Amino acid sequence: MLITGTKGDYYHKLVLNKILKEGTLDINPRPHYSDGLPAHTYSINHIMQQYDLSKGECPVETLRPIAWKSAVKEILWIYQMQSNKINDLHEMGIKYWDDWDIGDGTIGCRYGATVKRHNLMNKLLNGLKQDPFGRRHIMNMWQEDDFSDETGGTTKGLNPCCYETIWNVRWGEDGLYLDMLMNQRSSDYEISCAINELQYIALQLMVAKVCGFKPGMFTHVIENVQIYDRHVNNVKTLLTRESVRCCPQLILNTDKTDFYKFTIDDFVLTDYPVDKIKEKNPQMKFDLGI
Template identity: 45%
Template structure:
């Protein structure tokens, strides 16, 4: 049981009990049915990476896949589906292939990082002016959206601040599919916590506070059964939605031991997860595209 499990259960209950049903959704399921959601606005979660790692144990989280996707975006600075498939064996982005620029996701994510040299500028800026308040990477570039079709970035903004020996980071996400990716301890928090660890190493700091803000976090209607299954598993683990945040937890530890402090030398072999024992089987979740 992790602290993220408690946060996830609290957030699921909040959406199911207090959320709003959307209207005229853009996404569709593979059968063409509109992918409706129930949502809440302005969800905020904060973790101290010096003490814990944000990962859900109520179901297995593909943490290596999450990190590889971050490599694709920030290390390879790529939008190529061929790179994603052949280098990392990740295929779920295929459904968002660009019509205008085939075999890519359009001028999005990694292509934007490369176009504006965002990662290198961030690392240089933190090193030269650590207490500056302009350490920002924004993937929301209107000019890029005009150049091609493609999914508008969901997790699109990171803000970085030095605090003594620590590097803190805030992730801003415009929209989040809670059970698939954006929820507490899910894919997005795992991968961006690891990105924070990598940038901290590359700039000579320790990873500190990680805050995740989701402007609109939703549960798809076809995920309601999965949400109830997670609530059932939490009940069996005696995770109560009204528990104090400082419940008794055994923190999961993400070890990061690279041989170099060069961001571009980091690899998936540099990461290892300790004390992670997720509940199985995995839960299947149909995507809204």
């Protein structure tokens, strides 16, 4: 596999080209644009992307700037703070969840609220420490009882896109490695794929640190990959861009071993020349489907 930019750039161009060539248009979509019109998508099914963290591989792309710190803060909000409160995000400087406020200042019983309600994070950490080679280390946020009210109706909130992680420990040449597979039911690919991958790698780094393992393989499986109909021209422009040569790596740079003590300042993204990327491949504006 010849990669002229980052591995994230390679996957990005590969998948976006495939969507443009083979993607099918949906019917009666749930999301709508801010002007009220339906947000149609072109999509393909079933892709897999993989990064070997032990070799320094990283999903961050250079075809446009990626706000990696916001990505990591969001994963802390979900799994460490275990919150569904919009204000908690505002305090971290993140406002892109505002459109999913169900009217009470939260995103409903989703994401962090599900992690807390089912004690998912603590069960994972305890399970990995007690039985590292077990094959039942799974965190699943697709909890039907969180989505349904007592009358059988559906509670408000965006059902989780990145909904499941599966964790396995193996022996390597210099110790025990922690591999993680993340399942995602739906990905607005050019908007959030690199962000989702970075934040779940951050989660993998934290869990590995707490349990005394080395970060291993990160595998990302996406069931449905899409671009919105209003994003086609942006995607075509993005595919003409040349990568910025660099070798970024997300590092958890701390001696802490308490999962609930990690902060954004403990993370470093090395060799990611943001100013050069902004100059060569400036940020794009995308209309969101809400």
